[in-house]
Amino acid sequence: MKILKLTSSVLILLLGVVDCRAQTDPNKFYALHELKQVDPSEVLRFRVNDSTITEVPKALKKCTNLEYIDLRGCRIQGIPEYFSKFEELGTLNLSDNQLKKIPEGVFVIPHLKELLLYDNFIDHFPEEMKQLQDLESIHMSGPNISNLDILAFNPKLVSLGFNEMALEEFPAVIFNFPKAKHIYLWGNNITKIPVEIRALDSLEYLNMSSNELTGIPVELTSLKKLESLLLADNQITEIDSTIGLLDGVQVFYLSENPLKDLPDAIADMENLEYFNVRKTKIAKERQAELRKMAPDVYFEF
DSSP states (O other), X not given: OHHHHHHHHHHHHHHHHHHHHHOOOTTOOBOGGGGGGSOGGGOOEEEOOOTTOOSOOGGGGGOTTOOEEEOTTSXXXXXXXXXXXXXXXXXXXXXXXXXXXXXXXXXXXXXXXEEEEOSOOOOXXXXXXXXXXXXXXXXXXXXXXXXXXXXXXXXXXXEEEEESXXXXXXXXXXXXXXXXXXXXXXXXXXOOOOGGGGGXXXXXXXXXXXXXXXXXXXXXXXXXXXXXXXXXXXXXXXXXXXXXXXXXXXXXEOTTSOOOOOOGGGGGOTTOOEEEOTTSOOOHHHHHHHHHHOTTSEEEO
């Protein structure tokens, strides 16, 4: 009997080891060659970034619980119909696929929340965009989209990025999203931030670096949840004392602007932790004064 008990214990131990090895890591991005080594139903994230791949790998069809698919850098032009069965798929990255239009298969994904389309050639949104009722985040770069207004269908959008699209004005469609938290508009030709920005009172992050801004509107001071303000590489020459009312901002970038000075009111920014003003024209003596006035702020000149 003792031998049987011992044998049973050993078997249980061995089975435990086998089970442990079979478990998948929910945070791991699996590569194509790894899919054969795991239970497809346990694969939650998949990544392949290969410019020789022109269609979605067939092995994904069995991975019915996928939450994140990263196909960045491939040359995929179509999304298979079985994506309509991916109930858990929340994020799809089709950046750098040389797409001229959004593949039709994207619009049948039932609960897509994030769509990444950087570095493509898309210049128009189809009417099918309205089918993405759960979409919360869309980020892209490339040609200027002729009909950004079509996005107004979805008030759930909270994160928007329209970068390096040669935009000359702040996209008015953004004001349809009062709950927007993150806005990325870097690398455009925008000359001013409109007064309507004050309506975005949930905004936490604004990146308008590498534009043609000449000033910072006082309306930004009404955005009490704004924590990160990135305005590097613009044409801002002067800042007035109202800057001190940006009391929620923790991270502030004004590097690569033709600034010669900063107001003493910088010290009134109660939550400021990091201030980047590299490659400006602020004199070293003034830099020392600012550091003294705001000792809790890490300045990078």
